[in-house]
Amino acid sequence: MVIAFIAPFEQIRIKAQSIIDTSNYPAKAYLGDLHQGVKAAKRALDDGAKIIISRGGTARLIRRSLDVEVIEVEASVQRTLAFVYKETTETSRVGIVGFAPLINLVSPICTILSRNYRSFELREKESFQERMDTLVHWNPDVVIGDAVAFQWAKSKGLNAYLIESSMETIVDAFERAMLVYKNLNRYFLxxxxxxxxxxxxxxxxxxxxxxxxxxxxxxxxxxxxxxxxxxxxxxxxxxxxxxxxxxxxxxxxxxxxxxxxxxxxxxxxxxxxxxxxxxxxxxxxxxxxxxVQKIQDAGNLIRKKLSESGFYAKYTFEHIIYHCQEMKRLVEMAQLYSRTASNIMIVGETGTGKELFAQSIHNAGALSNGPFVAVNCAALPGNLLESELFGYAPGAFTGASRAGKIGLFELAHEGTLFLDELTEMDVFLQAKLLRALQTGEIMRIGDNKVIPIKVRIIAATNKNPLEAIKAGRLRADLFYRLNVLDLKIPPLRDRKGDPELLFTRFLEKACHLQSIPVPPLSGKLLKELRHHSWPGNVRELENCAEKFATLQSLHDFDTPLLSSETHHMGRISSDGTASESLLEGSTLDEMIAAKVNQIFKQENYNISKTAQRLSIDRNTVKRWLGKDSKPQGIVPH
CATH class of the missing domain: 3.30.450.20 (PAS domain)
Incomplete structure (x- = not known):
């Protein structure tokens, strides 16, 4: 053992010990505050320690009492700033208790944030109790202090916040201790x-x-x-x-x-x-x-390896199927956009293919060799989305990985970051996103290191951006930063000729996957495809084609594929054509289960004959019968 870490309280001892265990420092952690810390340091010196690491008043007392090199752990400015910003207001009475370095850390933060604060600096010649009595008389709303002040304030029922040290500041102290040790080696090694x-x-x-x-x-x-x-x-x-x-x-x-x-x-x-x-x-x-080039090359190599694990775009402009002239013009415009690295805003209803366009633009441009990273802004709450986008430092918050985490911005370096449903992003997080776009730099949560990034943003929304701005859901400055180039994808109902074309392609694909022949399409069916409103757009159309293909295996099956107040697709009969009567409001599973039960009754409740008639096995028949109510007193055989 070369280094002894004297921890004033248990939480920091646990952090230090975890760093020692994972980093193989020649060190050992001890617990002891102030005079108890001095005693612990003496034991450590007897055990062979050459350098002491501690923090706050304990570090100063050890330095004054013992002839040993003492490295002081710095407090986390980031966490202190976050606490004062989130947990206090301009009317809060903030009492700052501690030695001069702690006062010098917290006071500027309170000044910048216009907080009502008062400092109670602890000095060697003054009694601790006198300062605490003065503090209580001032009647603060919150007390910010080191371990001793924190524990005392808690014991008196005061609202207290402990100035902690982050994992990074503790690691930095170990690194400084190792460097001191190396320097000392010049004298005795x-x-x-x-x-x-x-x-x-x-x-x-x-x-x-x-x-x-x-x-x-x-x-x-x-x-x-x-x-x-x-x-x-x-x-x-x-x-x-x-x-x-x-x-x-x-x-x-x-x-x-x-x-x-x-x-x-x-x-x-x-x-x-x-x-x-x-x-x-x-x-x-x-x-x-x-x-610098070596650092950049190493970073790019890491990002490339990470991108190979799944951050890539699989669609190109060849995957965009269309017949109408408006879509042709839109694809040509998107192809021009792909030649630039400018940010793009894509607007379109749900299911129109916004990510399909985003991936196609990425793959057609100069950034195609870089990663394509997509994130749905509505799928995660604000704080979790922030950690996903920007990453976090080791020990940045409770439950955080001890190794930290790389964010999606870093993973998308020299590539494309696709932000879907942008208008659902928390407004506070939008401000941080805007800052990253303006500076080309990010900072991981709980870290103080700036990371340069080079990322093209493609954002998408199914809302009207200007209406979202008026409603306060979207920052105007962020919108205009992203809306350098824009695409507005029309809904399927406005794409003349595309519903029939897309349905045919999707039907061929579904039939191929199910190894069944492609059924014929009647004129009635094609007409209904043209006149249906398609509220789910292309996604709804694809699901409909898959459903159409699936129902071909049920002979004599009359059931609807579409249901709406104004447009219907009719039922499928045994010859694959559409009839005009409809059964509305049932799910696909319910319709299949009902039809299997109907055939089951027609075959006098014989599972084998039912399976033979439907060209499926007995177990499948049993499973579908289990999804529907069985006749009373009838046992399947």
Missing amino acids: AEKKLEAVLDCTRDGAVLVNSEGQIDEINRQGCTILGQERDDLLGSNIAGFFNTPELSKAFRKKAHARNMIVTCHDDKLALDHIPVSSEKLSDNASVILFQP
Whole structure:
């Protein structure tokens, strides 16, 4: 064991232990708050720990009491911001209790959100009880504090919120502890061991002293910089990474991530991680760097592998069947749209084929090699849809995967994201979607890292977008951001000649799947196809064709395929033609069960003869008889 994690409360100990178990850090988690934490740290040092990780007042007390390097876990800004935003209002009285770093974290958030707050900073010379008495006298609506303040407020019946640390901030503390350990190795371990540790990372890594000179560099770093290790040692880092952002971070010994610099005509992504301690006079920094192109290639490879697992478009313009001129014009327009990467809005009634057009546009354009990711905005509640679209960081919320989750935006990178039923999306989530479209960047839930994305959005709705805007269900700015190109798919009832054509194609397909001959279509049937209103559009027509094909196996079967107040398709007789009388209001299962029971009665309740007459097996006859009421006193045989 090298690192001891002193947890002030049980929840953070559980998080730390899970990270230790899954990441193989040379560490052990202990439980102890304030003075109990100091005692736990002493036990850890006796067990061989070299570095202590803790948070809040416990970390400060250990640092003051013991001669040991202490890494402090940062609180989660994202969670604190979310709590203050969602759980308080401008009239709420918010009491902030804790040491200076906690006050400095929460106070700006309350200021930005215009909250009525008061800080009760804990100092070493002041008694805790005095501050708490002052807090109670102020009568806050909610108390935001560290573990001790939280537990005290709860014991007094106050509404309290515990400032927690996210999994990411805990992992970051472990990473900093490991870097400190590597730096300390320069003083009590062999140089070869430090070199081996640095070489474990895929990134280029340099250890820089307080003068900006390279004290150590790994093999990957030498390869990226194109020089030998001996030539690089002692060189000033500014000769390779000369950027104001890095210079400022180095000077202030501050963390800085995702900096972009140019070195030898290559763009590199840099992270600056300070390694400092009051016990060491020679403060240092670790700089991790990697070619941006390598990062992009790795990301694209991951996305490609994920897309191969099912995120692809299977339909093309050849799958769009039509006869009418309006559909011909619409397909030609969509083919022109496919040559661009602009966002598209598709409007059409349910069942008109909006996703069919979206997939066809994707497959015909330059993005066809990228993924096609579809999501129905009405199928998921707002918070779940948000996590699906944007993903989340490890431990972002209760029940979240410890590994985090990649969102659909990332999966659709360099491809198409199809948002079906857009007007059903939560308005708050629409604002976040608009922000992503404007910036070309997203941030996973519970994370603080920005992820660039390149995605073409095709949105669809069966509602009138302008009416949805007036009703407050759709943001106008989002609509105009998506409505760069537009398609309005006509309903089937307005497509002259298409119902007969589509019915014929669907009937041929259904008969082929059932291995039965295609029945003839009477003039009466074709006329009814033309004049039916088709409220379900093409989807209803396809279901009707499948039903028509299925009923051919029931000889002498008179039952309706369509029912409406004004248009009917008639019953099917034994010769496959349509008769004029109708039986309305029955489902397909009910009609089949009723007909099987009718034949069963005609065959004197003999299952074998019924099966022979219907050309189906006995078990099928029994199953359909079970779906209908049987005559009293009759036992099937």
